[in-house]
Amino acid sequence: MSSKNKNTQLVSSGRKKAYTHGVVNPVVQRASTIVFDSVSELKEAAKTRGDKTLFYGRRGTTTHFALQEAITELEGGEGCALYPCGAAAISQTLLSFLKSGDHILIVDTVYEPTRDFCDKILAGLGITTTYYPPMIGADIKEYIQDNTKVLFLESPGSITMEIQDVPAMVQVAHEHQLMTILDNTYGNGLHYRPLEHGVDISIQAATKYIVGHSDVMMGVAVANKKYWPTLREHSYLLGQCTSADDAYLALRGLRTMAVRLNQHEKAAIEVAKWLEQHELVDHIRHPAFETCPGHEFFKRDFDGSNGLFSFVMKTGNQKAIDAFLDSLQHFKMGFSWGGFESLVTANLSMKGLRSQTGWEHGPVIRLHIGLENAEDLIADLQQALAIYE
Numbered sequence: 001m002s003s004k005n006k007n008t009q010l011v012s013s014g015r016k017k018a019y020t021h022g023v024v025n026p027v028v029q030r031a032s033t034i035v036f037d038s039v040s041e042l043k044e045a046a047k048t049r050g051d052k053t054l055f056y057g058r059r060g061t062t063t064h065f066a067l068q069e070a071i072t073e074l075e076g077g078e079g080c081a082l083y084p085c086g087a088a089a090i091s092q093t094l095l096s097f098l099k100s101g102d103h104i105l106i107v108d109t110v111y112e113p114t115r116d117f118c119d120k121i122l123a124g125l126g127i128t129t130t131y132y133p134p135m136i137g138a139d140i141k142e143y144i145q146d147n148t149k150v151l152f153l154e155s156p157g158s159i160t161m162e163i164q165d166v167p168a169m170v171q172v173a174h175e176h177q178l179m180t181i182l183d184n185t186y187g188n189g190l191h192y193r194p195l196e197h198g199v200d201i202s203i204q205a206a207t208k209y210i211v212g213h214s215d216v217m218m219g220v221a222v223a224n225k226k227y228w229p230t231l232r233e234h235s236y237l238l239g240q241c242t243s244a245d246d247a248y249l250a251l252r253g254l255r256t257m258a259v260r261l262n263q264h265e266k267a268a269i270e271v272a273k274w275l276e277q278h279e280l281v282d283h284i285r286h287p288a289f290e291t292c293p294g295h296e297f298f299k300r301d302f303d304g305s306n307g308l309f310s311f312v313m314k315t316g317n318q319k320a321i322d323a324f325l326d327s328l329q330h331f332k333m334g335f336s337w338g339g340f341e342s343l344v345t346a347n348l349s350m351k352g353l354r355s356q357t358g359w360e361h362g363p364v365i366r367l368h369i370g371l372e373n374a375e376d377l378i379a380d381l382q383q384a385l386a387i388y389e
């Protein structure tokens with residue numbers, strides 16, 4: 001389904017009368033205990049307790065069911081599991097399908113806490129990880145071992161924004177009976193739907209664009225028909241649940257996600273174009289720009305971009321970076337993105353963030369372009385770059 005049709009879907013999905021009781025939004029149904037009036041009623045509920053049936057708080061309530069339905073439709077899957085944050089969605093999804101002795105392939109540009117989870121938790125469970133270069137494509141087959149179970153992708157990659165050739169890699173993975181999981185926080189279901197490209201499970205930090213207001217932590221994982229039953233049951237056994245209030249706020253964010261993303265995309269391209277011509281900037285790492293590795297795959301596979309991109313300075317040192325960051329007024333330093341506010345993070349190098357790919361460029365500055373006026377953001381960058389040396 002194209003993104004423009006998705007606009008209507010984002011307004012109408014998850015609004016069954018059973019969830020809304022006749023008003024526009026779902027009710028906020030907070031619960032631990034669900035009570036039953038008879039043994040037969042309890043037995044009936046137990047039969048479908050994992051499938052949007054009121055049974056126990058940990059299985060969710062109608063508020064959760066409404067959000068799960070909407071995100072399942074957004075990503076085009078069989079079912080959606082909810083988690084307390086994006087990192088939990090990643091770690092608990094991996095734990096749902098791996099056992100000691102297994103081996104996994106993780107893209108080298110993966111979000112750093114995902115790397116830490118693999119190196120510090122999975123390794124301790126006897127699960128080994130190999131990181132692969134993001135642009136490897138079908139040559140991923142060279143990395144597959146007899147005990148490899150999962151190919152994990154994140155496209156674009158964190159901070160350096162490389163877009164992967166997902167269909168080519170997924171084809172090789174499936175030829176070798178691997179499960180494929182993709183961190184789709186950037187693609188958000190509106191601009192990229194991994195399951196349409198053969199991926200088995202799409203994960204998002206709903207914390208970002210789905211919630212869209214920097215006030216809820218949440219993760220979501222949408223699986224296809226083959227993997228949904230296991231994901232649903234194992235996320236339950238791992239005790240993964242979220243509050244009805246957060247589910248309500250995430251669904252509320254979803255309703256305006258298309259409109260917000262239009263503005264994020266428009267302003268980010270305007271700011272990136274201004275930075276592209278700046279004498280201190282080496283190149284732009286925005287998927288919609290030819291200077292971003294994998295731009296050809298973005299053009300082929302994505303329906304749009306958002307407020308997140310990086311740019312690379314020709315030169316710089318920590319002192320210059322710190323002075324640049326401190327002088328910014330509208331761009332705030334903070335560990336997240338996808339809300340209405342503009343944010344900035346900077347890395348002098350990619351040391352410690354990559355193990356398979358070098359970084360032969362200058363400092364990387366990552367921006368999240370919020371909903372402020374683009375001219376104001378450009379003026380802010382202009383004055384901060386003026387003192388950069």
Ligand SMILES: Cc1ncc(COP(=O)(O)O)c(CNNC(=O)CNC(=O)c2ccccc2[N+](=O)[O-])c1O
Nearest residue numbers: 085086087088111112113183185205207218335336
């Ligand atoms: C692609 C992707 N996938 C998962 C998550 C985690 O989501 P969560 O924050 O809801 O757990 C995120 C979180 N995004 N946050 C950021 O990128 C901000 N930077 C960090 O969180 C970060 C980066 C490097 C090292 C440590 C951190 N950190 O704050 O933990 C993500 O970008």
